[in-house]
Amino acid sequence: MNQLLMTVAKRLGLGLFTLLIISMVIFLAVEMLPGDIATEILGQMATPEAVAAIRQELGLDQPIVSRYFDWLSGLLTGDLGQSLATGQPVLELLDDRLINTLYLAGTAALISVPLALGLGVIAALYRNTLVDRAVSMFTLSAISMPEFFIAYVLILFISVQLGWIPSMSKVDADQSLLERLQLTILPAITLTFVTCAHMMRMTRAAIINLLSSPYIEMAYLKGLGPWRIIVHHTLPNAWAPIVNVIVMNLAYLITGVVVVEVVFVYPGLGQLMVDSVAKRDLPVVQAASMIFAATYILLNLIADVVSIVSNPRLLHPK
Amino acid sequence: MIDEKDETTNRPILEIRDLIISTEGRKATRQLVKSVSLSLAAGEVLGLIGESGAGKSTIGLAAMGYARDGMRISSGEVLFKGTDLLKLSERKRRQFRGKRIAYVAQSAAAAFNPAHKLIDQYTEAAVAHGVSDAATAENEAIELYRELGLPEPETFGQRYPHQVSGGQLQRAMVAASMACHPDILVFDEPTTALDVTTQIEVLTAIRRTIRNHHTAAIYITHDLAVVAQIADRIMVLRSGELVEEGKTEQLLEQPKQEYTRKLLSVRNLHKDDTGSGEVVLSVDSVSAEYKPGVPVLQDISVQVERGRTVALVGESGSGKSTLARVVTGLLPPVKGGIKLHNAPLTPTLKSREKDTLRRLQMIYQLPDTSLNPRQRVREIIGRPLQFYLGLKGQEMEQRLKELMAMTELEEYFLDRFPHELSGGQKQRVGIARALAAEPDLIICDEVTSALDQLVGEQILNLLLKLQKEIGMSYLFITHDLGTVDAIADEVVVMRKGKVVEQGRKTDVFSPPHKDYTQKLLNSVPEMDPQWLNKLLAEA
Numbered sequence: 059m060n061q062l063l064m065t066v067a068k069r070l071g072l073g074l075f076t077l078l079i080i081s082m083v084i085f086l087a088v089e090m091l092p093g094d095i096a097t098e099i100l101g102q103m104a105t106p107e108a109v110a111a112i113r114q115e116l117g118l119d120q121p122i123v124s125r126y127f128d129w130l131s132g133l134l135t136g137d138l139g140q141s142l143a144t145g146q147p148v149l150e151l152l153d154d155r156l157i158n159t160l161y162l163a164g165t166a167a168l169i170s171v172p173l174a175l176g177l178g179v180i181a182a183l184y185r186n187t188l189v190d191r192a193v194s195m196f197t198l199s200a201i202s203m204p205e206f207f208i209a210y211v212l213i214l215f216i217s218v219q220l221g222w223i224p225s226m227s228k229v230d231a232d233q234s235l236l237e238r239l240q241l242t243i244l245p246a247i248t249l250t251f252v253t254c255a256h257m258m259r260m261t262r263a264a265i266i267n268l269l270s271s272p273y274i275e276m277a278y279l280k281g282l283g284p285w286r287i288i289v290h291h292t293l294p295n296a297w298a299p300i301v302n303v304i305v306m307n308l309a310y311l312i313t314g315v316v317v318v319e320v321v322f323v324y325p326g327l328g329q330l331m332v333d334s335v336a337k338r339d340l341p342v343v344q345a346a347s348m349i350f351a352a353t354y355i356l357l358n359l360i361a362d363v364v365s366i367v368s369n370p371r372l373l374h375p376k
Numbered sequence: 377m378i379d380e381k382d383e384t385t386n387r388p389i390l391e392i393r394d395l396i397i398s399t400e401g402r403k404a405t406r407q408l409v410k411s412v413s414l415s416l417a418a419g420e421v422l423g424l425i426g427e428s429g430a431g432k433s434t435i436g437l438a439a440m441g442y443a444r445d446g447m448r449i450s451s452g453e454v455l456f457k458g459t460d461l462l463k464l465s466e467r468k469r470r471q472f473r474g475k476r477i478a479y480v481a482q483s484a485a486a487a488f489n490p491a492h493k494l495i496d497q498y499t500e501a502a503v504a505h506g507v508s509d510a511a512t513a514e515n516e517a518i519e520l521y522r523e524l525g526l527p528e529p530e531t532f533g534q535r536y537p538h539q540v541s542g543g544q545l546q547r548a549m550v551a552a553s554m555a556c557h558p559d560i561l562v563f564d565e566p567t568t569a570l571d572v573t574t575q576i577e578v579l580t581a582i583r584r585t586i587r588n589h590h591t592a593a594i595y596i597t598h599d600l601a602v603v604a605q606i607a608d609r610i611m612v613l614r615s616g617e618l619v620e621e622g623k624t625e626q627l628l629e630q631p632k633q634e635y636t637r638k639l640l641s642v643r644n645l646h647k648d649d650t651g652s653g654e655v656v657l658s659v660d661s662v663s664a665e666y667k668p669g670v671p672v673l674q675d676i677s678v679q680v681e682r683g684r685t686v687a688l689v690g691e692s693g694s695g696k697s698t699l700a701r702v703v704t705g706l707l708p709p710v711k712g713g714i715k716l717h718n719a720p721l722t723p724t725l726k727s728r729e730k731d732t733l734r735r736l737q738m739i740y741q742l743p744d745t746s747l748n749p750r751q752r753v754r755e756i757i758g759r760p761l762q763f764y765l766g767l768k769g770q771e772m773e774q775r776l777k778e779l780m781a782m783t784e785l786e787e788y789f790l791d792r793f794p795h796e797l798s799g800g801q802k803q804r805v806g807i808a809r810a811l812a813a814e815p816d817l818i819i820c821d822e823v824t825s826a827l828d829q830l831v832g833e834q835i836l837n838l839l840l841k842l843q844k845e846i847g848m849s850y851l852f853i854t855h856d857l858g859t860v861d862a863i864a865d866e867v868v869v870m871r872k873g874k875v876v877e878q879g880r881k882t883d884v885f886s887p888p889h890k891d892y893t894q895k896l897l898n899s900v901p902e903m904d905p906q907w908l909n910k911l912l913a914e915a
Contacts, residue, residue: 277489
């Protein structure tokens, strides 16, 4: 167990280091964005003096290195600076949005992960039969359609024709959990469509890959039924690859759902990020990018830990 | 062995009639088992013997109504107490498997699920078949673990498969097969993957189990000497057909068929001492370790003369393969040095010159993994010709043909891929590849242990022939003392990284022996059906 903690601590340290590198990359990349907040605020016709004045006010005239360290130290003390566009503290701006995004991602994951695992197991159980092909065809068709298309089809049928759920998912902090859930369900279903196929295919492949192992033959020769063989004997040994794909998809749910947010007018991080890039609101863009990077690192760390825990050789050393 | 006198003993508990098993597929199917019949009385042990491809495992599995992927039982009957398993639905068949007929696989390390504790894999079948509840099954498991001499039987089952040794794991599987008190056990080469000394432990455990519980058994193996210790009756199979069948003593003493006689005479290869006095390889007081402070080799000195064979003998973990790694430069020694023709070798592979690399070649245990599956034989053997000797074009072609002739392979094999060759042919390609470099010494790492006995013997014969013709020197790593007798001039017995005994084969193999050498020699199964009894009586 100590060994496990050591590994986790090591990975965590490495993750923090990676995050530091990423912070540099993000800072540089944002610096290199064409355009300038000053001209953005004042318009194309502004006098050079006015531009210089506003640049100085915003601290943009400082050398890049010192601005990076200012930003980094602010980051470490929880001060993400102020939005250049609205003057609001970035933290305040992100706070609600992050919660909304996590809520949507969580809801989508709660539907899609069990669904994908279940479908993967079923496909493996009935491999090369009609059931298997139907499952594959359904999930692959879903992933082949662009997400905005799925979103509009859902809106057309469920919101417009049936009128069950409003098409605009305008959640806010005052709503009850149930109201929120109702508003989140359409975007969540859309995201389920998009992410299910990967996870299901990997579950199926990882299980089938193990079915030719001698211990699976042994399980058959013990007279065990096919369900028990797949779920009890195969799945525990197949976790490592499956978890990695699940994690990639969870990360996507948190960082990559701009289109779905736009279609459903869902106030999430993705939209904020796109808006902020358009407005050259650098502190917001940087902060949001850091959140995305941290998400990837944390989720991959979790995947590593799950892989270790699911491997008895690592969990129970000799 | 059968002590009940009622009529049930006369009726076989298992009868297989006219069993035909073929490959599955749309293309032309091939028959793997060609109309084999057998019967097994209650409490009887039947040995199925033959080389790979004889169909013995396939028949063993068919006895449980099971065919591996890609195979199909096309016709025949498998009658368990009169019920034809093949006519049942898969669901009904499952009620026999593990419960009435249980299976013990060749490699327990692969057949135990790595994700679950041993005890859970014991109780599983009993609970699934409703034979007993988990607690009862667990108590029975502990009893069996004790009976089979497993360490700390109360807590043994709490371990995961990777936490116990190979021999213990194999015994744990024998125990697990007994969970539902089956009427028949199918043993599929249960001792083949084990060291000779461990083999005796497991063999004894198996025999005790089937005798104590009066279980009938089908014992599948390619080793006649092993099956002689355990079977009441033996069936010899070849290419899916029965060659001959008889009571164990009768079959061993008066084999009727030529093929059986050949199998019986396998261990009769013998080599007399040859030598030149010219030292090719000299290993001087080498010590090596993988982790600092944990010595794997301690103070080993070995000399190989031109035209001679030095055999490194020992069980797994004795350090014999590590010594090969040190000689080839894969593992630099922490102490001592290695000389080739009296010239010191640099310790690491990287720092060695091409010509040094050329002069030391290796042949590996598994021809399947040591030949690149995507290269034709021509490329596999041609590569060292080009790399070391710079041959090309006509010259290369000429040499390739010579090498094929030397290793007794047909020339048209040059355009084949490894998977199109048999195990023995693949190993010959491995030998040809080593010879291509025109080495001074070839290190042979368990080169026959993955092969059938008859094929292995042919490979040994080839190595001997090459030694006679071109004076090749071998460092021969093996755990099989029968092989040592066949090929070695000198023997180095190793144990836990140290040399126990070394010298001329005739000296090491004749009394008085060191204790460990004695134990190794005693552990080699003999054709005498009483061999195990005598050995156990002595101990």
